[in-house]
Amino acid sequence: xxxxxxxxxxxxxxxxxxxxxxxxxxxxxxxxxxxxxxxxxxxxxxxxxxxxxxxxxxxxxxxxxxxxxxxxxxxxxxxxxxxxxxxxxxxxxxxxxxxxxxxxxxxxxxxxxxxxxxxxxxxxxxxxxxxxxxxxxxxxxxxxxxxxxxxxxxxxxxxxxxxxxxxxxxxxxxxxxxxxxxxxxxxxxxxxxxxxxxxxxxxxxxxxxxxxxxxxxxxxxxxxxxxxxxxxxxxxxxxxxxxxxxxxxxxxxxxxxxxxxxxxxxxxxxxxxxxxxxxxxxxxxxxxxxxxxxxxxxxxxxxxxxxxxxxxxxxxxxxxxxxxxxxxxxxxxxxxxxxxxxxxxxxxxxxxxxxxxxxxxxxxxxxxxxxxxxxxxxxxxxxxxxxxxxxxxxxxxxxxxxxxxxxxxxxxxxxxxxxxxxxxxxxxxxxxxxxxxxxxxxxxxxxxxxxxxxxxxxxxxxxxxxxxxxxxxxxxxxxxxxxxxxxxxxxxxxxxxxx
Amino acid sequence: xxxxxxxxxxxxxxxxxxxxxxxxxxxxxxxxxxxxxxxxxxxxxxxxxxxxxxxxxxxxxxxxxxxxxxxxxxxxxxxxxxxxxxxxxxxxxxxxxxxxxxxxxxxxxxxxxxxxxxxxxxxxxxxxxxxxxxxxxxxxxxxxxxxxxxxxxxxxxxxxxxxxxxxxxxxxxxxxxxxxxxxxxxxxxxxxxxxxxxxxxxxxxxxxxxxxxxxxxxxxxxxxxxxxxxxxxxxxxxxxxxxxxxxxxxxxxxxxxxxxxxxxxxxxxxxxxxxxxxxxxxxxxxxxxxxxxxxxxxxxxxxxxxxxxxxxxxxxxxxxxxxxxxxxxxxxxxxxxxxxxxxxxxxxxxxxxxxxxxxxxxxxxxxxxxxxxxxxxxxxxxxxxxxxxxxxxxxxxxxxxxxxxxxxxxxxxxxxxxxxxxxxxxxxxxxxxxxxxxxxxxxxxxxxxxxxxxxxxxxxxxxxxxxxxxxxxxxxxxxxxxxxxxxxxxxxxxxxxxx
Numbered sequence: 001x002x003x004x005x006x007x008x009x010x011x012x013x014x015x016x017x018x019x020x021x022x023x024x025x026x027x028x029x030x031x032x033x034x035x036x037x038x039x040x041x042x043x044x045x046x047x048x049x050x051x052x053x054x055x056x057x058x059x060x061x062x063x064x065x066x067x068x069x070x071x072x073x074x075x076x077x078x079x080x081x082x083x084x085x086x087x088x089x090x091x092x093x094x095x096x097x098x099x100x101x102x103x104x105x106x107x108x109x110x111x112x113x114x115x116x117x118x119x120x121x122x123x124x125x126x127x128x129x130x131x132x133x134x135x136x137x138x139x140x141x142x143x144x145x146x147x148x149x150x151x152x153x154x155x156x157x158x159x160x161x162x163x164x165x166x167x168x169x170x171x172x173x174x175x176x177x178x179x180x181x182x183x184x185x186x187x188x189x190x191x192x193x194x195x196x197x198x199x200x201x202x203x204x205x206x207x208x209x210x211x212x213x214x215x216x217x218x219x220x221x222x223x224x225x226x227x228x229x230x231x232x233x234x235x236x237x238x239x240x241x242x243x244x245x246x247x248x249x250x251x252x253x254x255x256x257x258x259x260x261x262x263x264x265x266x267x268x269x270x271x272x273x274x275x276x277x278x279x280x281x282x283x284x285x286x287x288x289x290x291x292x293x294x295x296x297x298x299x300x301x302x303x304x305x306x307x308x309x310x311x312x313x314x315x316x317x318x319x320x321x322x323x324x325x326x327x328x329x330x331x332x333x334x335x336x337x338x339x340x341x342x343x344x345x346x347x348x349x350x351x352x353x354x355x356x357x358x359x360x361x362x363x364x365x366x367x368x369x370x371x372x373x374x375x376x377x378x379x380x381x382x383x384x385x386x387x388x389x390x391x392x393x394x395x396x397x398x399x400x401x402x403x404x405x406x407x408x409x410x411x412x413x414x415x416x417x418x419x420x421x422x423x424x425x426x427x428x429x430x431x432x433x434x435x436x437x438x439x440x441x442x443x444x445x446x447x448x449x450x451x452x453x454x455x456x457x458x459x460x461x462x463x464x465x466x467x468x469x470x471x472x473x474x475x476x477x478x479x480x481x482x483x484x485x486x487x488x489x490x491x492x493x494x495x496x497x498x499x
Numbered sequence: 500x501x502x503x504x505x506x507x508x509x510x511x512x513x514x515x516x517x518x519x520x521x522x523x524x525x526x527x528x529x530x531x532x533x534x535x536x537x538x539x540x541x542x543x544x545x546x547x548x549x550x551x552x553x554x555x556x557x558x559x560x561x562x563x564x565x566x567x568x569x570x571x572x573x574x575x576x577x578x579x580x581x582x583x584x585x586x587x588x589x590x591x592x593x594x595x596x597x598x599x600x601x602x603x604x605x606x607x608x609x610x611x612x613x614x615x616x617x618x619x620x621x622x623x624x625x626x627x628x629x630x631x632x633x634x635x636x637x638x639x640x641x642x643x644x645x646x647x648x649x650x651x652x653x654x655x656x657x658x659x660x661x662x663x664x665x666x667x668x669x670x671x672x673x674x675x676x677x678x679x680x681x682x683x684x685x686x687x688x689x690x691x692x693x694x695x696x697x698x699x700x701x702x703x704x705x706x707x708x709x710x711x712x713x714x715x716x717x718x719x720x721x722x723x724x725x726x727x728x729x730x731x732x733x734x735x736x737x738x739x740x741x742x743x744x745x746x747x748x749x750x751x752x753x754x755x756x757x758x759x760x761x762x763x764x765x766x767x768x769x770x771x772x773x774x775x776x777x778x779x780x781x782x783x784x785x786x787x788x789x790x791x792x793x794x795x796x797x798x799x800x801x802x803x804x805x806x807x808x809x810x811x812x813x814x815x816x817x818x819x820x821x822x823x824x825x826x827x828x829x830x831x832x833x834x835x836x837x838x839x840x841x842x843x844x845x846x847x848x849x850x851x852x853x854x855x856x857x858x859x860x861x862x863x864x865x866x867x868x869x870x871x872x873x874x875x876x877x878x879x880x881x882x883x884x885x886x887x888x889x890x891x892x893x894x895x896x897x898x899x900x901x902x903x904x905x906x907x908x909x910x911x912x913x914x915x916x917x918x919x920x921x922x923x924x925x926x927x928x929x930x931x932x933x934x935x936x937x938x939x940x941x942x943x944x945x946x947x948x949x950x951x952x953x954x955x956x957x958x959x960x961x962x963x964x965x966x967x968x969x970x971x972x973x974x975x976x977x978x979x980x981x982x983x984x985x986x987x988x989x990x991x992x993x994x995x996x997x998x
Contacts, residue, residue, distance in 0.1 A: 014543075015547065018543055018544050018547045019547075021540070021544065022521060022525065022544055022547075022548070025524065025525060025528060025544075026521065026524060029524060029528065033726060033728070034738075034742065035722065035723060035724050035725055035726055035741070035742055035743075036723060037723050037724035037741035037742065038724065038738065038739050038741055038742030040739075040741070041520070041738075041739030041740055041741065041742060041779075042739065042742070044513075044517055045517050045520060045521055045524075045739070048514065048517045048518075048521075049521070206705075223534065224534060224535060224536050225534050225536035225537065226534055227532060227534055229532070239533075239537065239540075240537050240539075240540030240541065240544070241540055242534070242536035242537055242539070242540065243533065243534055243536065243537030243540060243541070244534075280540075
């Protein structure tokens with residue numbers, strides 16, 4: 001039997017997907033349950049997997065097959081053409097990164113993650129500093145290998161958000177920051193009543209699991225091909241076409257922390273579950289960007305989960321899981337979930353302050369990769385900028401520059417996509433409401449299928465066929481701007497200030 | 500830098516260990532938490548891993564390095580000579596198995612495990628039959644590829660128990676069976692009082708976890724490099740030199756079921772934790788056989804955990820975890836844990852009937868692999884033999900031939916090692932008691948370190964330096980026989996019959 005170059009290429013892509021998904025499984029286990037002493041060997045395993053994946057993609061035979069398949073000139077809008085275009089990009093990227101370098105990065109990252117975990121627990125930046133220095137140097141080298149003559153940082157940003165540049169994102173963020181600071185100031189007016197405190201805990205982790213599980217299933221996360229576990233830093237990962245894992249963490253004094261973690265990660269998981277499983281690992285069956293991914297998580301977390309309608313609907317279930325909640329109203333839960341206050345930890349930040357946390361990280365990363373800032377100076381740069389943007393003095397690095405897992409995994413260029421996601425989410429939600437006049441009523445009734453179906457058809461099923469900006473514009477019917485996001489926040493702050 | 504052939508060979512062995520341990524991680528996840536829909540892709544992952552591992556070991560370069568290293572003739576008793584001897588055996592085995600065949604087996608096994616799980620849940624043998632037929636055919640083909648002219652089954656037995664033959668094991672089992680049946684009959688005398696029933700449950704799974712965790716740590720299982728999870732069929736697996744995973748399952752009406760599962764698997768885990776982590780993946784740092792492995796699990800489960808001294812010591816902790824136990828005495832718990840009664844499920848069988856379950860499986864496997872029995876006839880053959888050996892009529896295949904995971908994973912030749920383990924355990928324990936006169940007092944005081952240290956030095960640290968029979972003889976000071984095992988069971992039955 002003779003295979004076409006394209007079919008042979010798909011065979012290699014499948015092997016690379018197998019290897020990649022094995023790496024994801026090893027990562028998932030490292031984050032959710034691996035005994036601490038397992039770190040060294042896990043690093044060896046991940047380095048091996050990473051080098052195998054790189055070898056398959058960058059192999060000369062892959063290049064030959066690509067060229068042969070491209071030579072047969074498939075129709076420009078066919079799936080085959082889409083797949084070839086992105087596979088060509090992957091191949092170019094992979095062949096620019098020397099295998100030794102890829103392996104070295106994977107090893108550093110595995111060791112750095114464990115060091116970060118300890119450093120954060122002890123709020124001991126110097127313990128993490130030598131790892132961060134290595135990671136930054138590797139990121140600079142990666143940018144140099146990948147770069148196309150633009151700014152070094154753009155090469156990293158493009159890994160997560162194809163088409164975005166530090167200039168375009170920087171301008172957008174510069175225009176956002178002051179309007180957000182104004183909103184934060186309005187909500188922080190001392191005359192605004194603070195939300196009533198939640199009734200005293202404990203809110204047992206087991207009851208939270210039960211509470212979250214039912215809600216995740218109701219919004220549409222499919223547990224036949226998914227599960228929820230516990231990790232220090234919540235995440236969502238895909239281990240195969242029908243295997244999607246979410247994680248969250250439990251605060252027994254406040255059940256809403258794990259709930260919003262789950263809604264957020266379930267949004268990611270539902271995007272993955274909405275991709276074509278038969279095209280798993282291929283561009284047509286893959287998510288287009290992190291900024292689009294984050295639009296899905298933010299949409300379910302904030303535009304569904306933080307609405308009054310959500311709390312009206314789920315109030316009886318909340319009281320069943322946590323009987324002490326009978327003492328408060330659904331409105332009190334809504335207000336608790338929407339409190340605006342400056343705080344230190346990004347993943348616990350409210351919607352209004354959140355983007356300021358991102359803008360800080362984006363600016364620091366631009367400076368780090370651009371060579372204007374060194375790893376050792378991160379704590380003071382972080383703290384100064386934090387004070388300027390959020391008006392708070394960071395007292396310890398565990399609540400400052402040590403709080404996030406991303407850098408320890410080499411993920412420079414990633415943070416900006418969170419705020420791009422917020423902007424996309426609001427833009428999509430606003431369009432969905434106009435397209436589907438009954439949507440509001442369905443959400444009030446706890447019927448999430450119309451919204452999920454709208455997203456499935458217009459966003460998820462597109463895979464990588466359109467670039468992020470084109471995808472959001474086509475889905476919503478208009479080019480993306482930050483207007484819907486700011487309007488959403490302004491409306492919320494106004495309702496919040498009314499008490 | 501120039502490496503010796505032996506050093507280069509070690510590099511390849513390390514790569515094979517990485518790949519093998521990745522396979523173990525994927526298996527562990529499949530058994531403990533993978534969503535059901537993930538099965539197909541997991542099978543693809545496992546097939547790929549298995550074919551990679553096979554490729555590394557069977558590669559011509561491995562053969563060349565082996566030959567070159569052997570040519571340098573290391574001292575016969577050196578670790579290098581030990582490693583080369585076993586690596587040669589692995590290489591010979593691997594090169595006799597065609598890569599396509601290895602991949603096909605891994606794929607069948609992954610699919611068969613899921614089919615078995617469903618078939619067992621529904622007690623539906625025909626659902627599993629086509630998979631079992633494939634598995635048996637693959638096992639016969641494997642035996643033919645590996646065989647050295649002896650009986651086909653011996654080639655499979657030798658995979659798990661080097662040096663054992665179906666003839667020697669068959670004779671041993673034929674002599675054991677009637678003496679065990681006599682003991683079972685004695686304990687089943689209607690005049691013997693049944694153990695008092697445990698106080699009513701529930702014994703919540705979370706309380707059982709807590710109870711077991713403390714005991715596993717006390718006997719010496721190291722949680723810095725290990726953990727306990729839940730699976731349908733309890734097992735122990737090693738995912739790296741310092742990463743050991745146990746599993747158990749919870750019956751909320753009887754907390755002793757998960758306890759003995761944990762003690763058993765912790766025995767396996769402590770053997771693995773006692774091997775040299777610097778020789779991980781090398782013969783000098785590997786367990787010698789399953790019969791020796793099982794001696795460690797059985798020793799902790801039965802010769803420690805099922806003694807009156809164990810219950811005297813742990814009674815207060817049991818009452819703390821399960822307050823209803825205050826209504827019974829430590830002696831009642833001992834008697835509950837040592838009840839003798841014919842039953843259907845091997846993993847829940849008591850010590851006295853257990854070996855009869857194994858003898859049945861061993862005889863069926865000999866007939867299956869020898870071609871005297873076919874997969875489709877397993878239910879009737881099982882039920883007939885069960886009635887002869889244990890005097891009970893099997894009413895459904897879920898409590899008969901569908902109960903074990905082993906065949907669904909292709910593990911023919913494995914079962915006999917359970918009874919070899921029982922025999923080894925009793926022989927070692929008897930020797931340890933004679934060597935260390937204070938051992939009994941230490942165990943009464945809940946001090947397990949002297950026993951663990953004795954096993955570490957005499958058994959664990961040997962790796963694969965001695966064959967099983969030689970290892971047990973050297974550790975105990977005398978060649979292994981079944982005498983200690985039968986004496987142990989006779990003493991127990993006599994105490995049990997006294998009420």
